[in-house]
Amino acid sequence: MERERLVRAVSNIFQKVGFRVALVELRGGCFDIVASGRFLLLFVKVSLNIDTVNEEQANDLKRLSRVFNASPLIVGLRTKNGELEDGVVYERFGIYALNPATLYSILQEGELPAIFAERGGFYVRVDGELLRELRERNGYSIGELAAILGVSRKSILNYERGEQAVSIDVAIRMEELFNEPLARPIDVLQANVEAELSSKPETPLEKEVFEKLERLGMGVVKVKKAPFNALSKENEFTILTGIDEKKTRSTVKRAEMVAEVGRIINTDGLFVLERTKTEVISEVPLIPKESLREIRDADELVEMIEELKKRVKERKSNLGLFSSE
Template identity: 30%
Template sequence: MSYERLLQRVTSILIMAGYAVSERCGMRPRSFDLIARRDDEILIIRAVVHIDSMSEEIAHELAAIAHFLKGKPLVVGEKARDAELERGAVYLRYGIVSTSAMTLYDLFVEEIPPLVYAQPGGLYVNINGELLRTLREECNMSLGDLASALGVSRRTISKYESGMGTTLDIACRMEEIFDTALVEAIDPLSHPNPFEDGNEERSAEILPGFGRIGVEYFSTRNAPFEGLAFYGDDTILTSYGPAQKVMRRAALIANLSNITNSRAVCVIKGYNKQKRIGIALIIGESKFDSLESGSDLINLIDD
């Protein structure tokens, strides 16, 4: 499947599932392709045919943008290594959940969550350890008895009962022994964002002046906006540069701002007017320099 067809399929699935979907991000390189929102749930989505082709830099920025927009990063692809992604399985790339379009369809449209996760060595599942212990004790089976039946060690059985995952084959054999479902569904959107692992970073502002007015900043390299600005609980998508560059991206930035319930401001070098493209405010550098506080910026955008 081509990238274009994959992106079209992902967009269709999201719309069927009731998400509002942004315009696509067509720049290269790009850290994400789409942003989707359903109620308070925001997805920052990267579509890539071969999930192994996503670089660590792109993954880091994807995770960071999702973190700052209070969303979930998600990679949708078709292949990993030399094989098709398994339907109903989730994969991790640089700590970000990756899955196939059909698994996405099952999850969002059919409301059938995946059961399997891929790790080096094969496919694994999570089992209900407390239920396993209860069933084993009800059947008067010792740890050793169950270990012998499954061909594993007593210590491994103890770890299963404490919540350790197991292979799909072992899980199926346990379910046959006890005639009870033990495999637990996976919620891909509950997986922790790798950017949040002690990495609450901000970065140098691309537009001088945010620090002066008490606004924090995170700069991006592979997004339509140059960065994300923060003032209190408010998030602002920002763009800065010559008119041709900024105007080319302003409509998309406004669309992304609308989807994410954030604000947007585009600052143009040598520009002396003030206008709007969608909900994005377009101002010149001199107007921005006249602001005295983050509150002035918020009020200007909302005026």
């Protein structure tokens, strides 16, 4: 219950500053919120303790961010060692993590944090070129500045080359000495992450569907911890692709979540089932795998999805006319 309240609180922060938001209630999922606004797209994992976000979830989060040119983000309250500090950026498997107060300051006030947590304490990255310029302008040798700051000559050289983080205490002394801000802000909302875009299926049905999609000329990226099983991509088209043996309550719920996500990121969804009648749930078509076999190329697949959605809209429109009479 506490985590659900946190998810709602984080969602409210995004909505308050004008972002469009979709919530995903999937146990063990790699993201809980998709937020779009200010030319930004974010996939957000919310966790009371950020240490509970596992590597598999993080890898999926990175894959989604890579495919959709988005940024991954973790929002939480604590680690195993204590509460997340305001204005401090943490990291989990290469993904930025912060608390709700820091997120609010970034979104509402435009205050990008500069401090990040690592083993041993809090650090910043400084503008190395500016540091060297200030040192030379004020007539300090590398050795003299090292003595004043209480660090080694090698550390000063590394700071100036941008090769070493600076502890908070040293950064404060540095800025007091030169009366200049030197810490580089961390733009957590525009993070570039590396991701392995694997297409390895987990079931025979996934293998069959993935191979068909690839024959249609589409790239396939497997996602394990999301409402969909894969991202199917062809040029500007990306389809959130779900795969199930048969239609169940879980299938319906997942399709509804895919529809919500699709509305935020302007992407279609599609579920391929071993056996089912063709239908549409919340604008997400459910089709039997036999129907997929008949598709000849990616354009035809997109056309089929749009045609099925159009039929449902027309049916709803007709029902609306009849009910008003």
